[in-house]
Amino acid sequence: MYRHSLRKRVAFAFGMCVVVLSIVWGFAFFSAIRLSEDRVLVHQLERAVENYPSLSMNLRGYDEVANLPESLREWAQTNPAEGFYEFDTEELHVAVIPSDNEQRTAFVVFDVAGIEAASSEDWWLLLAITGVVGTLGALGFGLGVIVMRRAVAPVVQLAKAVADLDLENLSAEDYKRIKSSQFGDDEVGMLAGTIEKTLERISAFIVRERYFTNSASHELRTPITVITGAIELLEESDLSPTDIKSVDRMRRATLDMNTTVEMFLCLARETDDGLYDELFLVIPLVKKAIDQHRYLLSGKFIDIEIEYLAKPRIYGHSQAFSIAVNNLVRNAFEHTLDGQGPITIRIKEHELLVTNQVSSEADERYPPTKVASSNGYGLGLGIVQRLCERNGWSFSLLTDEVRVITRLSW
Template identity: 70%
Template sequence: MLTTQLQHAAETYPDLTTNLRGYADAGSVPEPIRAWAQAGPDEGLYEFVAEELHVAVIPADTAQGRAFVVFDVAGIEAASAEDWWLLLVITTVVGVLGALGFGLGVLVMRRAVAPVVQLADVVAGIDLEHLSAADHTLIESGRFGRDEVGVLAGAIEKTLQRISAFVVRERDFTGSASHELRTPITVITGALELLEQSDLSGEDAKSVDRIRRATLEMKSTIEMFLCIAREADDGLYDEHFPVAPLVTRAIEQQRYLLDGKCVVVDVETLAAPVVRGHPQAFLIAVTNLVRNAFEQTPGGQGPITVRLTTRELLVTNRSGGDDACRPTPAGASSANGHGLGLGIVQRLCERNGWAFSLQTDEARVTACLSW
């Protein structure tokens, strides 16, 4: 504005004119603002856009007590409007360049992240529930270059190879172990049947009976561990089976543990539920719970309650107290724990979608198996 004012004065040389003038009274100010000045405005600065005037109202020793300083900006501010257009052009160019830069950045970012997204999609497509030896071929590190993504793909590929090899070894082991461990049990069972048919004394018959029970427990233990170790078991986990017969079978198989304890088993069958899962796994779980209850209940401290409802099986037994009958036979478990099989029961329940909980207090222990 100062430059424009100087040029405007140079054009009128030697008759220099000034754009800044003072007026002692309102009647002498320029005509466009005279009526306004005569109305007695307050002190301050005023701008009249249409008239292109800037006015300062100041106190003075006049009749009105006001003086006026008028700055005529005609021809000066008009030229400065070009600066606004220049600023608008610059702002527009900067905005366009910023938008182009943002779009280019998004494009570059997507192209940089694309291999990671592709790798994630490939990994998500692998069925981890049924992992096979060929699954590692779905991820080939060569497809992702030699950068960080390629290194990550190579690590995942090697991991899947190791997991696939482990699955193969697990299947081979469980298949071989199932045959090799069950064969001696079958031989022992056949020998016991032959011994039972012979003429045995009372002591020999008791020894044979103990061997038979130990063989049954060993067979149950082998089946239990093989059931847990197998990754797949021919779809038996989707079978529907009645619960009551398996509960009765487990109680009868473990009833010998109560010999000499004077403990009554109270079975309450309130429903006949049908459960979905692996029947052998259910029998193993119930057998563990019943065995723990029979072993941990002191002599004469019954009854042991087995309660079967529509949604759960409850096994409750006393956990302490003096024997009211005779001492527990030698060799019976006297530990205060609740059996080593509860962790196995928990794993079997998780595998089949059942729920297991154990509640204990000073008087009793309650095991709950729900479905």
């Protein structure tokens, strides 16, 4: 469709506007000059017709000051320098030139009475010229807009095609809306082709991601369900104390595996069927996380202090929030050694604080500082950070020599 590059088309459009406007303005000025000439000649003929058959001369020469019209004699006696002078009141134009006698000057007087237009005519002429100039300016502006629009039309067309895409819900066929083939081989065509190929790759990735998460969800959850069922059957059997401990470890490992699978699937999904608008309570999820991971404190003399300062409700993804809370609670339980309690869980209106001691000398001498990384406190905190970014929450880790404080805000 377009054989030339966008840069050449814009330059050509600008050049065409300049050329057309220059030609139009040139004709306008030429017409104004010819109109002025014709106007002067017509006025001269009209004056001659009025005095016919005795024709008066508008141009006259004078060698003597005494011969000048009376209105110019006093001025001529001041010995004016050579040049041209205009007397509006007398309607005279005077040229002072040297005469044959070098000590004297000559005067050429042009009587423009009846030739020059009246002031009212000048104002009307000025108004007409202003109107013509304004009209030409408007036409030039309109022409420029039309030409530039045609020059940048491919860019506008591409921008509209991109703007119509719903980037939050891309489908596998959205890349076909670009239609890069219609833009030719110029810069816009290259940009359109790049966008089309990028969207095609993204769409293919989304398809693969959905297929993978659906398949992985089924393939990973099925063996976990089988193992969980087998454990339940074993728990109903007559087991020795040693076997009971082994089955209990198996049950906890299966629970951790199930939590890990849910966690990674939650991070992998591009969409989650509107679960981000679910209303849920925070306290039940916190209690469930404590109960699930209480076994980590088995054999440790550590107290758990829970402070319910509010009963917050959140609109969001309850499963993602539960995964985040489970990771915070598990890390606190795992990294608190025997006798280094208590573990404090504080629930506020817009945040959850989990504090665990890493030294038996916990007091107010060491103000906590924010750290940029969760290294050393468990892989789960990095996952919590990603979940918070995905759901619009805020996560921070504060640590000092004796305590670690994790804050989850919403």
